[in-house]
Amino acid sequence: SQELEQSPQSLIVQEGKNLTINCTSSKTLYGLYWYKQKYGEGLIFLMMLQKGGEEKSHEKITAKLDEKKQQSSLHITASQPSHAGIYLCGADNNQGGKLIFGQGTELSVKP
Amino acid sequence: GAVVSQHPSRVICKSGTSVKIECRSLDFQATTMFWYRQFPKKSLMLMATSNEGSKATYEQGVEKDKFLINHASLTLSTLTVTSAHPEDSSFYICSARSLGGGETQYFGPGTRLLVL
Numbered sequence: 001s002q003e004l005e006q007s008p009q010s011l012i013v014q015e016g017k018n019l020t021i022n023c024t025s026s027k028t029l030y031g032l033y034w035y036k037q038k039y040g041e042g043l044i045f046l047m048m049l050q051k052g053g054e055e056k057s058h059e060k061i062t063a064k065l066d067e068k069k070q071q072s073s074l075h076i077t078a079s080q081p082s083h084a085g086i087y088l089c090g091a092d093n094n095q096g097g098k099l100i101f102g103q104g105t106e107l108s109v110k111p
Numbered sequence: 112g113a114v115v116s117q118h119p120s121r122v123i124c125k126s127g128t129s130v131k132i133e134c135r136s137l138d139f140q141a142t143t144m145f146w147y148r149q150f151p152k153k154s155l156m157l158m159a160t161s162n163e164g165s166k167a168t169y170e171q172g173v174e175k176d177k178f179l180i181n182h183a184s185l186t187l188s189t190l191t192v193t194s195a196h197p198e199d200s201s202f203y204i205c206s207a208r209s210l211g212g213g214e215t216q217y218f219g220p221g222t223r224l225l226v227l
Binding site: 033035040041042043044045048088090096097098099100101102103104 | 115117143145153154155157160202204206208215216217218219220221223
């Protein structure tokens with residue numbers, strides 16, 4: 001079965017600093033989703049990547065999918081306290097839309 | 112983006128009772144909805160796939176008689192936790208994929224269930 005490994009598991013950064021979260025899959029990714037979650041709340045869709053080498057940006061968040069489609073990274077530029085939360089990567093394993101999730105990365109941004 | 116709602120947001124019930132959780136796609140139609148369970152500080156675990164007009168597909172280890180799923184329309188799926196026990200206490204989240212709207216899945220805000 002497919003597994004997703006996120007690193008780091010937790011991250012504390014000073015406001016204004018850049019940061020990167022990685023998501024590595026044990027199998028080729030058909031689609032890779034990035035979501036943000038506040039504890040006890042639902043998931044907010046950030047971006048979806050499908051093609052090898054694809055890169056998407058939204059405001060200060062950029063996500064990339066490597067050429068081999070087994071790893072994705074999420075980069076936040078000039079972090080702000082509003083970026084704090086749990087970031088989850090989810091993989092579409094080409095079985096009718098089911099998503100398998102990584103364990104999450106908890107981000108804290110110190111003012 | 113598309114909006115998915117869940118009701119109730121929180122529920123506390125006594126052991127042995129049944130609890131129904133609703134998942135609605137508010138501004139789009141969804142032939143497929145998914146139910147996940149999340150434990151504290153843990154990731155999401157897929158429980159089942161809910162298909163409009165047909166039986167749900169359950170993941171290995173998930174009891175279908177325990178977690179009843181009904182997808183009666185293109186905008187509503189329900190999860191009923193039958194004869195709930197304290198170990199069923201968890202955060203339940205649904206997601207919906209837009210019909211003809213590509214692969215993006217949108218998640219509801221979640222329902223926190225506490226069984227006493």
